[in-house]
Amino acid sequence: MTQDLIPIYIYSRKYYVPEGSTIITALEYLGFKLKKGVGCKEGFCGACASLYRLKGDYKLKGGLGCQTVVQPEMQIVQIPFVPAPKAVYKIEELQPDPEIFVRYYPELYRCLSCNTCTKICPQELQVMDFVQAAVRGDFEQVANLSFDCIMCGLCSARCPAEITQFNVAMLARRIYGKYLMKKSTFLEQRLKEIESGKYEEGYRELMSLSQEELKNRYFQREIDFQIT
């Protein structure tokens, strides 16, 4: 990072920060103590969602504070979270039925297909496409398209139809993972083995070894990356 300073606007005030800073490192450089609007700092948690405008551009853009490099004359505000209704449900009582969207998130059907959500998404997800997939009741499609969603909420903040895309997708993914994915038959077998005490004798034996014997066992163990 060079020490050339560039002007940016934070909450409308002008400051100078090192070129190459991200929004978060720029705030820290200036002396803001971050108590909100900051999280993992690596682009996984959605806590540092920010809105910004660039000079001469009428568009309002969105990005993650920890991943967005500041540009000269950029105007920035942070959105620590977006208040949003979340359906409260018992997952074990639901069915993989599109009806659940009608019940829990009826506003979904107001989608105007305006694509504003997709344009603002800092993960560059096809948000409108997964909203439309939910409208069609295609759980698998919603799960696949929304999988990398970090739930920052920017889509919902911008949506003219007031949809909470990230919560709709959350519900769809849980339904898909619980009810629609093929199950592993071997897992059940392994659980039965454990439950029946199959490994107890082996644990007793391992735990009774002297440090020396255990070390020998470990360094002589076979390495085998075949699955079966």
Added chain:
Amino acid sequence: MGYPDYMYESIKLVEATRPRRAEMAKEGLQKFLKPLSAEEREKVLRDNHPDYQPEARKPIRVGPNKGEHLTSEVVDILERPSRLPRDFKLEPVDYETDVLVIGGGGAGCQAALWAAKNGAKVILCTKLRLGDANSMMSQGGMQASVNPGDSPLIHYLDAIGGGHFDNKPELLKIMTSEAPYIVKFLEELGVIWDKLPDGHYQTQSGGGASRRRMLSCRDYTGAEIMRVLRDEVRNHPEEITILEFLPALELIKDEEGKAAGAVLFDMETGQYHVVKAKVVVLATGGFGRIHIRGFPTTNHYGATMDGLVMAYRAGARLLHMDSVQFHPTGAIYPPQIHGFLITEKIRAMGGQPVNAKGELFVYPMEPRDVEASEYIQECKKGLGVRTPDGQYGIWLDSPLIEILHGSGTIERAFPAMFRQYKRFGIDIRVLPMLVYPTLHYQNGGVEIEENCHTSVPNLLAAGEVSGGVHGRNRLMGNSVLDYNVFGRRAGIEAAKLARETEIKGRLNVDHVWEYEEELKGEGIETKGYSPLLLPEYRNLESLKRHRTEFDPFAPAGL
């Protein structure tokens, strides 16, 4: 953006050796590179690992572990006074509950869910938002013996060897034998594991593992599990009260010395909140943000070791707090992502560590401490690649993954990594990543037993804050497993304990003042307070302004 021009000389060398290295990988790298023997491991660790360097450890002068050598930075923070004002009154009580869970990451959410399932009223408080935790950031996976050629016993053996045989055996038995159940439990909540077309789990190998045992959810494994757990916690508003942006400052005890709640602190307004609880579950995570030995970290902003400080003052014994995990592959260029985690799954799927000359110099799947030490050694030998700001790294040759598994694999299996580098102008499908070890994990912690009890009555601990199960080096994929297994157990135990518990007499924080007396008795005077609550990244100039112009919440102020 992208790599500076001069680096392409070295990248050309990496490209030149790539076809041969791909051939080696196809035949099985074990045929060409043997994992290190016990003696060789010991030597490379001693010569290079940050834990083994002079001044890495020093004796702690107060508290339950008095006289033991712990990581120096840990000692410095433990030997500070409390942020609580001396005249603090524990009245009125703002909240009363059966179980107080401190921490809103994976362990905290599991504990809250299982305590609620078992009939307890729960308050979960967390410093930032629910789910803002290291749990959210785990990329590569979770270990569980779900393949026929594997078993919980082999998992046990791998983990205890990786942990230098220091793991508490009874904890490790529980973790390895309950792992397959956790896979099922999470799936029943709706976690989408990576699967093969027949429904079986996709599994990869991991450093120090002798079988393929790593389950994943693309490279958003932690995020997928964490967001499902968070959603499920929010599905129980009757049983679980969530208090966000309210970190705990100190534990509260009753007159019998049992943990009986905590003092919470609103960092914006300076207001304190007193929570009275029959049982306290500590699930506050680790210490990456204390930047041990000046290393950058992969950790969440909130990972400042708060829970460990509170527990230690309350009299809880610590275990293995002399050992720090440095992840072998942290990004070292571009500067905006310095220290960020590059998942071990990159190596598990064939990405190789190579030096500036394009040579593969180490078996890529050693346990993390050994692998990291090898990288440090290679750079010391002058075989690293220099960054524009004068640091050194080695290449992690990601394009091999596309050669070995077909084009499109990186975008499919590593969307987070692909996106991360693309934002800074580097396409990891065609260019390698420049890496160096980064501070990653607190191997030790507050010592627990099988049901998560600490040495303080009615104080349970689970997840990264706890110590014992990983020994002195955790293997990849065992922390996600750890917080799920022990978070759940802590919740079940807390509910049971709450039914049997009666809070006796006056609530107090006397242990805090006794600890401060002990500090004084040893003649220890330090600058600053603990827990830290938040790390400090403001520059010196702005800090001076704050200190002199306003400090509204001193000494608790931030």
